[in-house]
Every structure is written in structure tokens, then in C-alpha cells.
Amino acid sequence: MSPLQNRQTIQLLGTIVKYPFSYYKASVPWLFPHQPLPIPQMSSATRTPHLLAIFTFLHLSITAFSIGVNYGAVADNLPPPAAVADFLQSKTTIDAVKLFDANPEFLRAFANKNIAVTVSIPNSEIVNLVSTRVARKWVIANIKPFYPQTKIKRILIGNEVLAFGDKDMVSHLVPCMRSMHRALLREGIKDIQVSTPHTLGFLTVSPEPSKARVRYGYAKYIFVPMLQFLRSSKSPLLVNPYPYFSYAKQVENYALFKPNPGVYDRQTKIKYTDMFTAMMDAVYSAIKALGYGDVDIVVAETGWPSLGDPNAGPPCNVENAKLYNGNVLRVVDSGKGTPLMPNRKFEAYIFSLFNENQKPGPVAEQNWGLFRPDLTPVYDVGILRNGPQPAGGTPAKPNPAPTTPAKPATGGRWCVPKAEANDQALQANIDYVCSQGVDCKPIQAGGGCFEPNNVRSHASYAMNAYYKSRGGGNASCDFSKSAMITTADPSHGACKYA
Numbered sequence: 001m002s003p004l005q006n007r008q009t010i011q012l013l014g015t016i017v018k019y020p021f022s023y024y025k026a027s028v029p030w031l032f033p034h035q036p037l038p039i040p041q042m043s044s045a046t047r048t049p050h051l052l053a054i055f056t057f058l059h060l061s062i063t064a065f066s067i068g069v070n071y072g073a074v075a076d077n078l079p080p081p082a083a084v085a086d087f088l089q090s091k092t093t094i095d096a097v098k099l100f101d102a103n104p105e106f107l108r109a110f111a112n113k114n115i116a117v118t119v120s121i122p123n124s125e126i127v128n129l130v131s132t133r134v135a136r137k138w139v140i141a142n143i144k145p146f147y148p149q150t151k152i153k154r155i156l157i158g159n160e161v162l163a164f165g166d167k168d169m170v171s172h173l174v175p176c177m178r179s180m181h182r183a184l185l186r187e188g189i190k191d192i193q194v195s196t197p198h199t200l201g202f203l204t205v206s207p208e209p210s211k212a213r214v215r216y217g218y219a220k221y222i223f224v225p226m227l228q229f230l231r232s233s234k235s236p237l238l239v240n241p242y243p244y245f246s247y248a249k250q251v252e253n254y255a256l257f258k259p260n261p262g263v264y265d266r267q268t269k270i271k272y273t274d275m276f277t278a279m280m281d282a283v284y285s286a287i288k289a290l291g292y293g294d295v296d297i298v299v300a301e302t303g304w305p306s307l308g309d310p311n312a313g314p315p316c317n318v319e320n321a322k323l324y325n326g327n328v329l330r331v332v333d334s335g336k337g338t339p340l341m342p343n344r345k346f347e348a349y350i351f352s353l354f355n356e357n358q359k360p361g362p363v364a365e366q367n368w369g370l371f372r373p374d375l376t377p378v379y380d381v382g383i384l385r386n387g388p389q390p391a392g393g394t395p396a397k398p399n400p401a402p403t404t405p406a407k408p409a410t411g412g413r414w415c416v417p418k419a420e421a422n423d424q425a426l427q428a429n430i431d432y433v434c435s436q437g438v439d440c441k442p443i444q445a446g447g448g449c450f451e452p453n454n455v456r457s458h459a460s461y462a463m464n465a466y467y468k469s470r471g472g473g474n475a476s477c478d479f480s481k482s483a484m485i486t487t488a489d490p491s492h493g494a495c496k497y498a
Helices: 003-016 081-091 104-109 132-142 167-186 218-233 249-255 275-289 318-333 423-434 455-469
Strands: 052-054 067-071 096-099 116-121 152-157 193-195 237-239 263-265 270-272 297-302 348-351 414-417 483-486
Touching: 067 096, 081 104, 096 152, 104 116, 132 167, 152 167, 167 193, 167 218, 193 218, 218 237, 237 275, 249 275, 270 275, 275 297, 275 318, 297 318, 318 348, 414 455, 423 455
Parallel strands: 067 348, 096 116, 116 152, 152 193, 237 297, 297 348
Antiparallel strands: 052 067, 052 096, 263 270, 414 483
């Protein structure tokens, strides 16, 4: 991207990010044929570093089918990475993993395993790594000590960068992808791909999947140069299609692959009977309209929790999680493809490997896993080599639901940090909340709640904003036991709490 193009992009984004697709999973009414789409949450994997995602890559041609799941490590009871790598290779058919950083312990764990590994660079490093010199140093420090003993397949530049609406990160995203590719080549590495994952918020509102397009501004200044790079470097476009985050009661069956009337695309005369397939064809339609229908597509994340708050949100239970994830694997592995991408197998990454007991937020966030920390299955979607193997003959169960039932909020109730909560936990809460579509501008520089500029004050505002945005139920003020409900208004000066 030239300096002029870079300036134009920044100027344009100054307008666009007034209305960012702020943490959408999707913004397309073909998911909701009779209702406007609610703004869903951010990717479950957009949390903290040390998240591994094992997933099946979605390619637009018949290839060897790779099965994977997101391997998150936001827990205090998980087995060591080496044990996980051994388990995956010997007991499951999973053969691809994705790190949300380049944690050396994880990279060492997968050495000499027949499991492909994807590593990720944090969003915060994007601007710095635009320099090829800096990118080359990163490759020397983080890739070369482990490659090729560890089958590193792909480097991801950030995660869902466009969804955050940060002008510097967005405008430097494609240049960073290019610099990382150059750095790899200069170090003699030619077979590691470079890409970046997206929510479906880059799509325009469209009545049918065939009419989906890349949103204005992003098409010319971001997606065309990005797709040009992906095509020339033979790297795929990564997307995170989540029917779970686009849930509404009237389309429950459509989201879960259950019998339903379907959604009719008038242009192609195709009736879609599941939301996942419609999402995939919408992505394909959008990039094909730009002239890049030949660029491979990878499903970087998708999934459904096995347990959640029974009084709020999508229905989360083992039956629905197994139904959704099992059907996704059936779609991507059948060889039938989708209506607009027929006769193809796809790589798709299921979220996630483990239930993670330290995730902040509602109980569903701790229950995305296919496995418990003792490596027994929560449920089996056909990835175990010898069928389910629960320890001691006891059936696998998800993490327990909170003992206190959710209650609707009343006036004069706010969610704030507990006195004993440390800054590390509170910063994790801020990161989580701001990835969930909550407006965090008041705690950014210049915002009404920026002062006092410390983690506890910012976390207090963010946690309460999340609590109120989720209806004020007790389950929305848990944050891994670091939060409490108070009746004392924490507002101060110009900073007014909801």
C-alpha cells in the first residue's frame, strides 16, 4: 500500500469506524428472514494469548481433510501442552492446531507430530511489524527455532482486526501481512502461509447470500489489496462464521440444522436450510464479486457451547452443541460443498478443545469445549479414534452452572470489581468486555471515564456496562468470581454509569 493509499485508508476509516461493525459475527438479514439482525457477540476465541485453536481448514478444492478445534488455555486445570499434543495425535483424528500466539512451550509440544500448527501475532504488534526488518527478527525468534520439526503451516496477523475499528491497526493490516511474507522468504521459508481471521461483519446487509458484498470502503481499501496478496501468496481467507452469535428464537432450528422452512435466495433460486451454509455462500459471493472467487476460504472458528444461562441467550446444552458441531463437520467433509461452492471439501476449525474455567463472562464462555480438562469428552462428534472414553465409566459433563440463578436487574444495582481482584484479572475482564460489542470509548483517552487512568477504574466501568447490556442478570456479573453487585452508584464526576 502506497503512502497516499495509506492516508486515504486512514481518512476513510475515520468515517467508517464511527459505525464499526463493532464486534459483529454477522450483519446480514438472510440469517433472519423476518427480523432485523441483533448485534451479536465477538468471537469466543478473541480473549487472551495462549489460546490454541485446532481447526479444519476450509479450501475451495478437494484436499486432504484436516479436522481441528480451538484449543484455549484460559483455565487453571488443563494438562500440559505436551500431553495434549500426544492425546490429539494418538486418540483423535484432529490434525491441525492454531496458536493465538507463538508460545514456545506449545510449539515444542507439537514437534515431530503429524499435526499442522498455525501461530498468531497479537493485534497490538501489527503496526510495529510493518517493518520487514522487524518482521524478520520476529521470524528468527519465533519460527526458525521450531520449524520444520514443528509443522508450522500458517502465521495469522492479528485476530478479527477489522471488528475492533482501530484505524492504525486496520490501515496497517495488509502491509503487515506483506512484510511478514517477505520476512519468511528472506529466511528461506516458502511454505508458511500468511493471513488474518475475520468476523462476518465485513459483509453488507443483503437479503440473500448471493447478494452479499464487502462493505463500502473496506472493499477498495482493505479487501481488494488483501485478496490480491492472498491470491499471489497462495494463502486462504479466514472467516469465523458463528450462527450461535446470530441467534434469535425464530431461527433456532435454522441455526442448529434442525428441520425448518428454510430461507429462499430469489436470485439463485436456492433454498438454504441451515445458517452455516448460508454464511459460507455469503462470504464466497462477496469475494467473487470483487473478482477473487478463486481465493480459498478457511473456517477459522465456529462452535456452540454445551452449557449456558437458561434464562438468557441461545439454548446451550450438550444436545445442541453436538448437533451443531456434528453437522458442521458433516457439511465440510461430505464433498458436496455448498450450493455456490459445490463438490468441495472444506477445512473448518471447531471452537473449542477444552471447557475453560477461567474465562470471564457468562457461563457459556466456559463451556465451548469438546473435552474436559481430564481429556474425557463432553460429547463426541466422531473425532475419537476408538469412540468415547470417559474416565472411570462416568459420563462426561460440562462445567457446572452457577448455583445462583440469574435475576433481572432492578434500579440501583451496579457490577463492580471485588476488592481482592487483581489487575491482571481485571485487565482480562476489560479485554473480554470490549470484544463483546460493549462501547468502551468512555474509558479510552479523551473519554468521560478515562480518569482516573488505572485498570481498576476502567474495569469497573467496562464490567458494569457489560452487566447492563446483558440485562442485569447475576450471571452477567461473575467474571470468574472477580466481580460483585453493589447498590452504591460508582459514578464519579463526568463519568456516569448506566
